[in-house]
Amino acid sequence: MATLLYITVNSKPEELSTSKTVGRIFINKYKEFYPDDTIEELDLYEANIPRINYKIFTSRATIVSGEEYDKLTDEEKGQVNQINTLCDQFLRADKYVIAAPMWSIFFPSMLKQYLDCIIQDKKVINIDSVNNKVSGLLGDKKRKMIYIQSSGAKIPFFISPIMNHGPNYLHDIFKFLGIKKFDKILVDGVDDDSVGKEQAIQNATEDINDMMEFF
Secondary structure, three states, rough: OOEEEEEEOOOOOOHHOOOHHHHHHHHHHHHOOOOOEEEEEOOOOOOOOOOHHHHEEEEHHHHHHHHHOOOOOOHHHHHHHHHHHHHHHHOOEEEEEEEEEEOOOOOOHHHHHHHHHHOOOOEEEEOOOOOEEEEOOOOOOOOOEEEEEEEOOOHHHHHHHHOOOOHHHHHHHHHHHOEEEEEEEEEOOOOOOOOOHHHHHHHHHHHHHHHHHHH
16 A cells, blocks of 8 residues: 655645646546545645744754754744645655646745755755765655646646746756656646647546556
8 A cells, every 4th residue: 555645836726726726636536546545635725834944943954943942932843843744645655646836837835835844854855964965765665756747838748848937947956856756747738729628638638547557
């Protein structure tokens, strides 16, 4: 049995969000294929995702502990505790599905804020200050990730690698961290008259059916 962490990145309710709609289709299909697996859901607009604050970090990827933690205010301690909770939840998972819209050829900033929280030294990465080297620690088991991205425009295939900064960034960062299996579902043309929302969702559903048994 595996644990799947489903992360959504949109302030809209599911019925108004194309990325969340496709994400739910994926999750429902996943339940059919893997009924014994555990699914945890994290809505980044509903959850408490702390902002990076120098008071709670001893370095960029290390949060305070011990005596330094004891000196914090109750609010700051709560932020540290939440970061640890988010990081531990991420590490528990074997599979990840992230559903987000394309905003300004990237993804919403809340996802970057979340990544900045969970990428912690000695948990997700190892910072070797002696040899001036940073390495990912997520290769400890076979983890898999699928990124679902919706966009209003119909992006031509030949410029997709240039325009899709979000998927490219996530592929690169998670590969570095140790996740070797990364796939994407691009729900393009939601607001394009030649495609439209319904057809874009149908195309994505076909992609989901094709990849499910391998996820």
